Each structure stands twice: as structure tokens, then as C-alpha cells.
Amino acid sequence: MTDGVASRRVPVSAVQRDRIALALVVFVVLFGQVLLYPGITDLVKALGAGGTGGASEGALNASALFLGAEFVGFVLCAGLWGHLSDRTGRRTPFVVAGALGGAAGYLLLAALGHGGDLPFGVYLVVRFLQGSLTIGAFSLAMTMLMDLEGGHGKNMGAAGIAIGSGTALGAPIGGQLYEQGVLLPLVVAGAVLLLAAVLATRVADRAPSGDTMGLADAVGRLRETPALAFPYAFGFMDRLTAGFFALVGTVYFRETFGLDAGSAGLVLGLFFAPFALLQYPMGVLSDRVGRKLPVVLGSVCYGAVVVGVYVAPTLPLAAAAMVLLGVTGAFVSPATMALVTDLAREDERGVAMGGFNVFGNLGFLGGFVVGSVVANAAGYGAAFLTAGLLEGGVVALALPAFLRLDLTSSSPKPE
Structure with a gap:
């Protein structure tokens, strides 16, 4: 009986490995997001919005729309990803899908930006879809950290370090990337999210089984x-x-x-x-x-x-x-x-x-x-x-x- 219980325990090394992998997913999402901030007015002008002048009223409004479209996707879809994960009792496939979808969104924005001559509304729709998918990777990676053994403090500490590090490094590195090319931050954000998807495939699912709580129950x-x-x-x-x-x-x-x-x-x-x-x-x-x-x-x-x-x-x-x-x-x-x-x-x-x-x-x-x-x-x-x-x-x-x-x-x- 004792041997049977011991055999079902998750090795500490596996928990540590998954904690690091999930923290890296959280880090990558924030890093890619903040990469765009330092030169956002330059980016929206390259995508056909904002008029002239680096800080014109048009550029500021277009920047607000572009950044806001992602967060609308975050707000509307975070709960949906969590609900789907709870209903199926799976998390890892959805983290991978969210990271891949977010990467595709960033890379599509860069590809469309190279082509030019598209209405700015097209970019806003792609940005919304990118945010709707990216939040799945971020939110469920956070949830998987909560599912881990080893203590809530350690797991949330790892999340906090990842969030802080992603934002701290994203701004200065993003600014330097803009100096090399206005669309380059989009490409790098897509590339690092692809890496996050690969990392997530190595994480074991520990979602509680039989969880049927719906969104109405949660509220x-x-x-x-x-x-x-x-x-x-x-x-x-x-x-x-x-x-x-x-x-x-x-x-x-x-x-x-x-x-x-x-x-x-x-x-x-x-x-x-x-x-x-x-x-x-x-x-x-x-x-x-x-x-x-x-x-x-x-x-x-x-x-x-x-x-x-x-x-x-x-x-x-x-x-x-x-x-x-x-x-x-x-x-x-x-x-x-x-x-x-x-x-x-x-x-x-x-x-x-x-x-x-x-x-x-x-x-x-x-x-x-x-x-x-x-x-x-x-x-x-x-x-x-x-x-x-x-x-x-x-x-x-x-x-x-x-x-x-x-x-x-x-x-x-x-x-």
C-alpha cells in the first residue's frame, strides 16, 4: 500500500521543471506584449493610421485603439478559456493552442504591415483575435501554476517574478528593436510565443478532474x-x-x-x-x-x-x-x-x-x-x-x- 502511494507521487524535480516552464510562458506573454509599447505611435503609422507627427492626436487615438483591441480580447475571452479548461479537465492543450494562436496573430500583423494599403480596421480585428488567443496561454499558465504541488507561495512567487521580469525587459528591448525596424517587435513577439508553445507541450496536466463549475456558478x-x-x-x-x-x-x-x-x-x-x-x-x-x-x-x-x-x-x-x-x-x-x-x-x-x-x-x-x-x-x-x-x-x-x-x-x- 505504501509503495502504491509513493508511486503515484509527482517527483519534486518534475514539479520544479513544470514551474519553470509555466513561469517562462507567463514571462513570454508579458514580454511580447510590452515589446510594442515604446514605439507604438510609429507602429500604428506603419500600419496606415495616425496621420503625421510622432505624437499627433491621430497617432495617439490610433495607438489607443490598437492597444485596446488586444485588451478587449483579454477581457472577453479569459473566462471562456478557463471555462473550457475546467469543463474538459485539460489545460496543457489550451495553453499550447493559445500560444500558437497568439504567435500567428503577431506574425500576421507583421506580414500584413509589410504589404501595406489595408484599412486600419483590418489590423484591429487581427489584434483583437491575437489578444483573444494569447490570453488563453497566459491565464491558463497562471492556473496551472495554481494546480502545482510545492506550495502556493512558491508557485505564485514564480508567477510574480515572470510577470515583473517580462514587463521590465520588454520595454527597453522593444525600444531597441524599433530602432532596427518598426515591424520587428511584432516578429520577435510572435517568435517567442512559438517558443512558449513548445515549452508548454512539456508540462504535465494536473487539472482537477470532475470540475463542472460554470461561469454563472463562479460569479x-x-x-x-x-x-x-x-x-x-x-x-x-x-x-x-x-x-x-x-x-x-x-x-x-x-x-x-x-x-x-x-x-x-x-x-x-x-x-x-x-x-x-x-x-x-x-x-x-x-x-x-x-x-x-x-x-x-x-x-x-x-x-x-x-x-x-x-x-x-x-x-x-x-x-x-x-x-x-x-x-x-x-x-x-x-x-x-x-x-x-x-x-x-x-x-x-x-x-x-x-x-x-x-x-x-x-x-x-x-x-x-x-x-x-x-x-x-x-x-x-x-x-x-x-x-x-x-x-x-x-x-x-x-x-x-x-x-x-x-x-x-x-x-x-x-x-
């Missing part, structure tokens, strides 16, 4: 824990400001300080690098001091620094503000994700984290839309002020109820 169970509205709202706002900087911040730096795409990517990297490197230590800090202090203090400081980036009169001061922005953002991000785990029951953590990611993707989409609309209507100053006030304002409005939140029980509720 119903989340309604039983209304306190999840706090991390969802905070996560939405943090991603909104990240989306704001990915588009409006990039264009602002290029126009105000005369930067090319390569230099703009390096400036973006000044935010993403400390944000990535500090995820783990800030998560440990939130374990020691609680979630409330890092979330509240970090969000207020983060909102203030957003405005500080704009008022910085020189590039070195603006660059220093970007570093500080990454530090303050790192206070908030791991604490809000940990708050989701604190609030959700053990058997609904996957669903709860999925909801958190949906709100995060909506926030990123909101950052593109709000930033571009306000910048076009009232200028960069108003756009930066709006982003900063939204970040700090949401926390201020939620603060009284959030401080009353009881985090000592397994299912915390406001007092």
Missing part, C-alpha cells in the same frame, strides 16, 4: 465575498495607471524630451525594473505588517508620483520619478494580490484571482482610453493629473470601509 460564489471589491478596485486603478504610462506616458516622453523609441523604452524600463525586483520583498513586508498599510500608503504615494513625473522639468528628474513610481507601485501590487488570497475561500481562490485579472485588464484598457481622451482634449498636464487623482481618489473613497475590514477570519467582512 455566484464571488458574490458571497463582497469584500473582494477592495482588491479588485485597487487592482483596476493600478493597472489603469500602468496602461496610461504604456501609451500616454510613452508619447509624452518622446514629444517633450525628443526621445526616440529606444530611449523611450529605457525610460519605461526605469519604472518596470524596480516594480519587478521589489515584488517579492514587498510581498514579504505585507505578510509582516498586514495588507492595509502597503495598499493605502502605496496608492496615495503612487498617485502623487504620477503627477510628479509630469511636473519634473528635466529628463533626469522625470527618470528619477519613474524609478520612484516603480517603487511605490511595488508596495501596492503584491499586497492587493495577497489580499485576494486572504479574502477568498481556499476552494474559490482560482476564481477570485481570475476576477482580479479581469478587472486588471479592464484597468489597462481604461488607461489607454482615459489617457488618450483627456490628453487630446485638455493636454498632457490634465491627463497626468487625472491619472494621479483617480489612483489616490479611489483609495480615499474606499478608506473608511477598507480600514474596518476584518482580515482575521477566513471569510472577512466589513465590521
